[in-house]
Amino acid sequence: MYQYNQVDQQIVHERVEQFRDQTRRYLAGELSADEFLALRLMNGLYIQRQAPMLRVAIPYGLMSAEQMRMLAHIARKYDKGYGHFTTRTNIQFNWPKLEEVPDILAELATVQMHAIQTSGNCIRNTTTDHFAGVAENELEDPRPWCEIIRQWSTLHPEFAYLPRKFKIAVTGSKEDRAASQVHDIGLHLVQNAEGEVGFEVLVGGGLGRTPVIGKVIREFLPKEDLLSYLDAILRVYNLKGRRDNKYKARIKILVEALGIDTFRDLVEAEWQYTRDTELKLTAEEIARVKGFFTPHAYEPSAKDDVSLDQQLEADADFRVWFERNTRAHKVAGYRCVVVSLKPLLGPPGDITDLQMDVVADLADRYSFSEIRSTHDQNLVLAEVRQADLYAVWKVLSEHNLARANINTLTDMIVCPGFDFCSLANAKTLNISDAINAEFENLDYLYDLGDIQLNMSGCINACGHHHVGHIGILGVDKKGEDWYQITLGGSGREDASLGKVLGKSVAADEVPSVLRKILETYIEQRTEEERFLDTVRRVGLTPFKEKVYAADH
Numbered sequence: 441m442y443q444y445n446q447v448d449q450q451i452v453h454e455r456v457e458q459f460r461d462q463t464r465r466y467l468a469g470e471l472s473a474d475e476f477l478a479l480r481l482m483n484g485l486y487i488q489r490q491a492p493m494l495r496v497a498i499p500y501g502l503m504s505a506e507q508m509r510m511l512a513h514i515a516r517k518y519d520k521g522y523g524h525f526t527t528r529t530n531i532q533f534n535w536p537k538l539e540e541v542p543d544i545l546a547e548l549a550t551v552q553m554h555a556i557q558t559s560g561n562c563i564r565n566t567t568t569d570h571f572a573g574v575a576e577n578e579l580e581d582p583r584p585w586c587e588i589i590r591q592w593s594t595l596h597p598e599f600a601y602l603p604r605k606f607k608i609a610v611t612g613s614k615e616d617r618a619a620s621q622v623h624d625i626g627l628h629l630v631q632n633a634e635g636e637v638g639f640e641v642l643v644g645g646g647l648g649r650t651p652v653i654g655k656v657i658r659e660f661l662p663k664e665d666l667l668s669y670l671d672a673i674l675r676v677y678n679l680k681g682r683r684d685n686k687y688k689a690r691i692k693i694l695v696e697a698l699g700i701d702t703f704r705d706l707v708e709a710e711w712q713y714t715r716d717t718e719l720k721l722t723a724e725e726i727a728r729v730k731g732f733f734t735p736h737a738y739e740p741s742a743k744d745d746v747s748l749d750q751q752l753e754a755d756a757d758f759r760v761w762f763e764r765n766t767r768a769h770k771v772a773g774y775r776c777v778v779v780s781l782k783p784l785l786g787p788p789g790d791i792t793d794l795q796m797d798v799v800a801d802l803a804d805r806y807s808f809s810e811i812r813s814t815h816d817q818n819l820v821l822a823e824v825r826q827a828d829l830y831a832v833w834k835v836l837s838e839h840n841l842a843r844a845n846i847n848t849l850t851d852m853i854v855c856p857g858f859d860f861c862s863l864a865n866a867k868t869l870n871i872s873d874a875i876n877a878e879f880e881n882l883d884y885l886y887d888l889g890d891i892q893l894n895m896s897g898c899i900n901a902c903g904h905h906h907v908g909h910i911g912i913l914g915v916d917k918k919g920e921d922w923y924q925i926t927l928g929g930s931g932r933e934d935a936s937l938g939k940v941l942g943k944s945v946a947a948d949e950v951p952s953v954l955r956k957i958l959e960t961y962i963e964q965r966t967e968e969e970r971f972l973d974t975v976r977r978v979g980l981t982p983f984k985e986k987v988y989a990a991d992h
């Protein structure tokens with residue numbers, strides 16, 4: 441993985457000291473709350489319902505065991521002993537004390553971590569596939585490109601005050617595990633007719649109150665032009681994006697207003713100024729960054745292992761976990777392990793300090809000391825020898841990290857909702873607990889197959905409800921929590937926005953409504969048909985009839 445050089449390290453240390461002084465001046469009354477707001481947002485610090493909330497960057501979801509141990513230490517020393525992984529593969533701490541945040545940032549800096557550009561109207565953490573570099577059918581590892589974007593966009597003076605926040609995702613596989621089509625820019629590594637690898641570029645995707653699927657602005661961008669082309673898009677957006685209304689300020693609104701063809705023309709015109717400048721990536725620079733992502737020293741003998749088959753045969757629980765929570769690795773004899781942060785009860789994406797230490801130890805011992813965080817709020821140990829899987833599973837099980845529910849209904853994406861977020865309309869965590877209690881039986885979940893349930897506590901859509909196969913959106917009706925259900929969304933390569941099922945339902949009805957939706961699916965599905973495909977084939981009517989039957 442990438443290692444800071446002296447300049448990176450110096451920037452991060454200087455930023456900590458700047459923020460220490462800003463915090464001191466605010467606490468001494470020398471800076472107003474408004475003046476401090478812009479400064480703290482540049483350092484990932486929100487003031488929320490209960491306390492400040494600190495969002496720490498995990499560049500493209502990749503961290504070392506040492507960094508994970510530091511996150512555990514922060515959770516223990518400065519917070520209430522846990523953290524929350526987000527859909528953009530960062531981690532949030534919900535209970536830091538404002539006066540201690542500079543100390544937290546100073547400790548993070550010692551392991552090459554920071555909170556810069558995790559909030560505010562700037563280019564945020566670039567995200568990617570959590571199986572990057574190890575997926576079987578990958579065209580090319582997207583992480584060096586994420587790192588190149590990270591270096592270009594970090595503290596970029598021209599893009600520090602964009603009209604609104606800006607999110608980029610990069611993928612290298614046909615399977616899109618990074619929700620790239622609902623990002624401001626989605627980059628897909630593709631091959632052209634000549635066999636060269638470059639990028640398909642999408643622009644103007646996003647969720648929030650105006651959900652939009654990104655549009656193709658360029659079918660093939662040569663690799664060396666990546667930064668100059670991104671720069672051109674950002675310049676057009678910076679100049680023409682709306683600043684008068686924050687609800688209309690995202691690039692998706694500009695692209696919709698101008699039309700993709702006009703927007704493309706503007707970008708192409710701008711690109712002529714940037715294309716042949718120092719932004720053109722040289723072969724040496726690309727090779728330098730790729731040098732940080734070379735394959736690990738895999739053991740050729742790993743594939744000769746015979747113990748796995750015996751263990752799968754002997755232990756049914758292990759077999760179920762293996763089937764649900766591990767994935768093929770491109771090297772024979774290795775597997776990718778998904779660490780479930782979706783226990784039976786408890787907020788999806790939450791992890792305790794002890795669990796963080798356990799995952800760090802497992803990474804050191806079994807997975808080249810690296811850990812990834814995923815878009816759907818789990819963790820991945822990406823490179824485990826198959827002979828070690830049983831030992832890894834045992835340890836994960838002991839620490840409630842091995843619930844065999846990956847890609848099932850209870851592997852939900854859920855935002856913190858009213859319990860923590862001051863923008864929320866409704867609670868979410870009580871609903872995810874209720875869903876877990878109702879659908880506790882894993883055999884039933886396996887029969888349902890792959891289902892993505894996403895839930896947000898308000899229209900800002902941090903929980904990606906629009907692109908859940910089942911989406912749940914919290915709404916406030918005269919001071920009470922109600923929930924609007926959507927069906928048929930997807931954030932994957934077949935991206936689509938869910939359609940509203942009907943009128944919203946009360947909090948205590950959500951589990952039974954879900955039960956009816958799933959019963960309808962079971963009645964309607966053809967053999968082996970996924971939930972999403974059934975919804976797409978039969979439409980919403982049978983689901984509506986079942987859910988709202990009593991109303992007729």
Ligand code: HEM
Nearest residue numbers: 526527528646647648649690854855856860861900901902
């Ligand atoms: C608790 C503090 C949080 C606040 C105040 C907050 C605020 C917001 C706001 C205002 C938006 C809408 C932006 C727009 O449409 O222009 C948004 C979108 C988003 N947030 Fe959050 N959020 C919070 C927590 C989270 C968490 C916990 C996650 C991940 C689980 C998250 C991930 C996202 C994502 C992925 C979007 C997607 C929509 C998009 O950018 O198109 N946020 N957030």
Ligand code: SF4
Nearest residue numbers: 855861864897898902
């Ligand atoms: S979706 Fe709404 S309630 Fe949930 S975290 Fe985002 S802003 Fe808060």
